[in-house]
Amino acid sequence: MKLLQLSPAELRRQLAGPGVWLRTGPFSVRVQARIPHVAEGLAQLYGQFEVRSPHEAFADFHVSLDRPRSVRRWLRPQVNFAVDGVPPFKPLPLDQAFPMLEWGLNWCVSTRAHQYLIIHAGVVEKNGRAAILPAPPGSGKSTLTAALMLSGWRLLSDELTLIDRRTGLVHPLPRPVSLKNQSIGIIRAFSSEAFINRESRDTVKGTVAHLRPLRDSVRRQHEAARPGWVIFPRWQAGATASLIPRSKAQTFMFLAENAFNYSHLGADGFRVGSALIDQAACYDFEYGVLDDAVAQFERLAAEGVA
Amino acid sequence: MNAVDLLSRALRAPDAAHALSMSEWDLLLRQAHHAGLTSRLHHGLRQAGCADAIPAPARWHFEAADTLAARQQVAVRWEIEQVKKALGGAGIPLLLLKGAAYVAAGLPAAQGRLFNDLDILVPREALDAAESALMLAGWHATGLSAYDQRYYRRWMHEIPPLQHVQRATVIDVHHAILPDTARCHPDPARLRAQAVAVPDLPGVRVLCATDRILHSAAHLFHDGELPHGLRDLSDLDLLLRDAAREADFWPRLVARAAELELERSLFHALRYVRYFLATPVPDGVDAALARAAPARPVQTLLDAIFTRALAPMHPSCEDRLTPAARLAAYVRAHWLRMPPRLLLPHLFHKAFLATDTRETKAA
Numbered sequence: 075m076k077l078l079q080l081s082p083a084e085l086r087r088q089l090a091g092p093g094v095w096l097r098t099g100p101f102s103v104r105v106q107a108r109i110p111h112v113a114e115g116l117a118q119l120y121g122q123f124e125v126r127s128p129h130e131a132f133a134d135f136h137v138s139l140d141r142p143r144s145v146r147r148w149l150r151p152q153v154n155f156a157v158d159g160v161p162p163f164k165p166l167p168l169d170q171a172f173p174m175l176e177w178g179l180n181w182c183v184s185t186r187a188h189q190y191l192i193i194h195a196g197v198v199e200k201n202g203r204a205a206i207l208p209a210p211p212g213s214g215k216s217t218l219t220a221a222l223m224l225s226g227w228r229l230l231s232d233e234l235t236l237i238d239r240r241t242g243l244v245h246p247l248p249r250p251v252s253l254k255n256q257s258i259g260i261i262r263a264f265s266s267e268a269f270i271n272r273e274s275r276d277t278v279k280g281t282v283a284h285l286r287p288l289r290d291s292v293r294r295q296h297e298a299a300r301p302g303w304v305i306f307p308r309w310q311a312g313a314t315a316s317l318i319p320r321s322k323a324q325t326f327m328f329l330a331e332n333a334f335n336y337s338h339l340g341a342d343g344f345r346v347g348s349a350l351i352d353q354a355a356c357y358d359f360e361y362g363v364l365d366d367a368v369a370q371f372e373r374l375a376a377e378g379v380a
Numbered sequence: 381m382n383a384v385d386l387l388s389r390a391l392r393a394p395d396a397a398h399a400l401s402m403s404e405w406d407l408l409l410r411q412a413h414h415a416g417l418t419s420r421l422h423h424g425l426r427q428a429g430c431a432d433a434i435p436a437p438a439r440w441h442f443e444a445a446d447t448l449a450a451r452q453q454v455a456v457r458w459e460i461e462q463v464k465k466a467l468g469g470a471g472i473p474l475l476l477l478k479g480a481a482y483v484a485a486g487l488p489a490a491q492g493r494l495f496n497d498l499d500i501l502v503p504r505e506a507l508d509a510a511e512s513a514l515m516l517a518g519w520h521a522t523g524l525s526a527y528d529q530r531y532y533r534r535w536m537h538e539i540p541p542l543q544h545v546q547r548a549t550v551i552d553v554h555h556a557i558l559p560d561t562a563r564c565h566p567d568p569a570r571l572r573a574q575a576v577a578v579p580d581l582p583g584v585r586v587l588c589a590t591d592r593i594l595h596s597a598a599h600l601f602h603d604g605e606l607p608h609g610l611r612d613l614s615d616l617d618l619l620l621r622d623a624a625r626e627a628d629f630w631p632r633l634v635a636r637a638a639e640l641e642l643e644r645s646l647f648h649a650l651r652y653v654r655y656f657l658a659t660p661v662p663d664g665v666d667a668a669l670a671r672a673a674p675a676r677p678v679q680t681l682l683d684a685i686f687t688r689a690l691a692p693m694h695p696s697c698e699d700r701l702t703p704a705a706r707l708a709a710y711v712r713a714h715w716l717r718m719p720p721r722l723l724l725p726h727l728f729h730k731a732f733l734a735t736d737t738r739e740t741k742a743a
Contacts, residue, residue, distance in 0.1 A: 102437070131402035132437050136410065158410050159695055188444035338451050 078121035086113050092128040093136070096120060099236070099247035099295050101187070102132065103179065107139040107171070109153060111272075115172035118271050119250040119284055122292040135182045139171055157182055170274045173282045176252060180233055183247065184334035190236040190245065191346045192334040197235040197244055198227040200375040203302025204244040206235050206354070208332050211279075214309035217257040218367060220285050224265040225368045227375075229291040230299065234334075239342060242349050243298035248291040250284035258283050264364055301354045303374065304329070307367070308360050315366040317357045317374070325356040385656075387411040387692045390421060391614060392658040394428035405438045407696055415610045415692040418445035419492030449492045456483050459498050459549050464583055466517035467502075470509050474584050475501045475575050477554065477595060481586035482615070484578045489618040493611070497541060497550035501568065501587075504555040511539060511553065518544050519551055527729060535561050535718065557595050558602055561718035564641035566598065571640070589623040590636040597649035598642050602713050606706070609690035610656065616649055617657040624660070634668045643672035652686050685709050 077096060080088070088094045093106040094116065107113070136158045141151060142165050151168035154161050155178040162181055166174050184192050195208035196219030205227075209215040216232050223229040230244055232251040237244060253261055253270065258281065261268050269286040304325050305317070329347055330336045336343045361367035386408040390397055400408065412418040422442040425431045434442060456479070464474045477499035482490040502510045519542035521529070532540045537556040543549070556568045575585040587595060596619060600612045623629050637646040647669045653659045674682060688705035691697040714723050 100440075132406045132435075134437070134441070158414070160414075186444055187440070188447040189440045338448055340451050340454060342447075 075125055076121065077116065077123050077125045080125065082113070082117060085117055086110075088128045089113055089116075093138075095126045095128060095130040095133055097124040097126075097295075098179070098249050099231075100245055101134045101183065101247070102130075103135045103137060103182075104130075104133040105137055105139075105175070107175070109139055109141070109168070109171045111169070111171045112139055112175060115175070115250075115271055115284070118269070119286045122287070122289050135179070135186075137175070137178055137182065139175060139178075141168065167276070170277050170282075172271070172284070173252070173274050173277055176250060176284060179249065183234055183236075187236070188335050188338055190238060191336065191339060191343055191350075193235040193237065193329055194233065194332045194334060195235040195329075196232045197230040198222045199230055199244070199246075199299040200227050200371075202299060203375070204230060204235075204299040205303045205305055205371065205374075206244070206301060207305055207307055208235075208329060209306050209308070214257075214307055214361075216252055216254070217260060217309070217364070218307045218361075220251045220253060220257070220261045220268070221264055221364045221368055222371060223251065223285075223288060223291060224261070224267055225372075227371070228294060228299075229287050237301070237346055237350055238298065239339070239346050241298070242301070242346065242353075244301055245298050246291070246295045248287045248295050250286060252279075253283050253285055255280045260364065261285060301350050304351070304354045304356045305359045306357070308358070309362070310360050311362055313360045313362040315359070315361040315363070315370040317359050317370060320356040320358050322351050322356055326351045385411070385691050385697045387415060387417060387421070387697075388610060388656040391417070391424055391617075392656070394425050394430045397425055397430045397433040400433070402435060402437075405435055409438055409441050411692040411694045411697060413441075413445075414694040416494045416608060417492070417611055417614060417692075418442060419449035419494070420611075420614060421492070422446060423492045446492070449494060452493075452495050453483055453490065455549075456480055456495055456498065459547075460484055460581070460584060462517065463498065463500065463514070463551065464581075466513050466519075467500075467510060468583060469516075470513035472502055472506050472510050472513065475572060476584060476586050477501055477557075478599070479615075481592065482619075484581055484584055485586050486580070487619065488622050489615045491618070493615070497552050499552045499554060501554045501557070501572065503568070503572065507539065507553065507555050511542070514542055514551060514553070518546060519549075520545060522550070531726070535559055537562075557598055559717045562602065563716050564644070566594070566640035566642055571595075589619075589626075589629070590633045591640075593619050593623065593633065593649075594637055594640055594642045594646060597645040601645045601648045602716050606689050606709060607693060610692050613649075613653050613656055613690055616653050617659045620653065620659050620661075630662055630665050631668075634665060637669075637672075643669055644674075647672040648682070648686070652690055655687060656690065685712070 085094065089106060089112065090108045093104040095102060095104050138156050140154050142154050152165040153168045153171040153174055154165045155163055155174045193206065193208060195206050196215045197204050197206045198219060207215050207219060219232045229248045230246040231248065234247055235244060236247055258270060258273065262270060270283050273281050273283045275281045326347055384407065386404055390408055412421050418441060422445065425434065460476065460480060467474050476484050479493055479495050480498045482493065521540050522543045524540050529540055537559045538552050538554040542551045542553065557566055558564065571587055571591050574588045574591060576588050578584045578586060593616065596612065596616050637643045650661050650665065654661060685705045685708045688702045689709040714727060
């Protein structure tokens, strides 16, 4: 059953009690929270996700969001994120409860799921091939990922590219896309299909909001994809969209440095990383206008098929 | 008492894994993760031929934990080489303790073990030279408060932890295995005298089999905080099972405990390793250690404390009395480590003056 089939009251009841069991990509999560913004965020953004009975026996991650019991409760209310009772971060202002859930889930996956090589990159798919978009923060990676999803590409993830160590395939982890500052307005203007939830201001990343993943991306969240391209996007005012081939060796180094767990995997990390680079075309990509960028990606996707 | 301590049950009786329900697997994995024993549990299940009992959704947790544990072993081996080089230059022999020693010697206790730091033992007179040599190689004293620095250097059996400036690895340099102020004084010279070379690693020595066990026991029952209590017990279990393959092991262990003034620690270790992990101990051993046993009411109290304090650090293994038991274990350990005229001011400082005591190492 899907989360949208739970009534708001039932969702709140489960969150406050045994927790909501939901599946995102290969992982199951039990979420407990008595915070209205969390219930609201889940209802708005996770509607298409599979939920099971709150008494489902097994979950990979048990996470909770709570308001710490202290004087601050009344002055400047805060929220604490915990994984099975242990908080990995310091509390944040209560207003940031939903982004904190998203960051916390990313933390769970990136610190535990070593059956994958986990690269810090957005990733989308078309015609069975995945375009991996690694880039430093501020390069417009999430904006481009969001625009591609809204233009017919399937969202695999906006943050965590999971490369299966056995098969070398990219496993989807479609969750809400994190948008920051100007990106929020840009994506709203880009497509009438975009649903973006309420903004949390003054976070460490500035103003943050999340874009709902499209139904098709969620429905196909168990469908792995072959790595097709590794593309480093860079937004530059006034730039024409251009793809510039990039050295595979350099790309490999960047991926290794930007993988969450490359060093944990030892020699196997090298093997998986180089197999990935071998089968992917590597580019730098500069763009000034989102529509041009999407058109360029369309041509790229068409090339392979023809 | 620990009605839902699934972890120690699975460690002592891997066969029972076949009967676990999905919700029990869920809880077992959470307990194992909190205790840092996921990979070791996996190893135990595999060795007992029960790995096929692991249900598909739980499997990746074990494999991911194995990946981390394997990687840590490689890292520990590499650090051992670096420390050996640093100390070798100063002519100080390298004697490894605890986890690093288990890895170096290829002992079963290395299986699936996670590491926080690397422990070494050097003669007290070589302490300054060792610290200088390690500093030259990049290990520096960590940001402890002036109080903690003074406390370590004056009263402890080790200098403050040294952290590598680039790799952030931590070394604990010991000159003894218990603080100078402790009630019993295992003579470090005796430990060093019987240390054994590691065949594959020239220039590296580890404590002999009996001493490794006695050190582990002494450490467990003199350490104030027990975040890895069950992991340390599991180390002891594996060390004992491995060493007991030699015919005269048990009498030697008991005799060595007497020599090192560690009979009481050994008594406790054997009691709780059997309680949690069903380690086989021959009948005669209890009788041989009888004079180290506490009086019956004391034993009852200690049982109430340690059956709680050594259980996995997970809410599902705690009862009403667990917080009190942990506090009691903390106070008891300090009681054994220093006389009251030092203990009371120290606990006062820790309770009311020190900030972030949990972030620094248990002092």
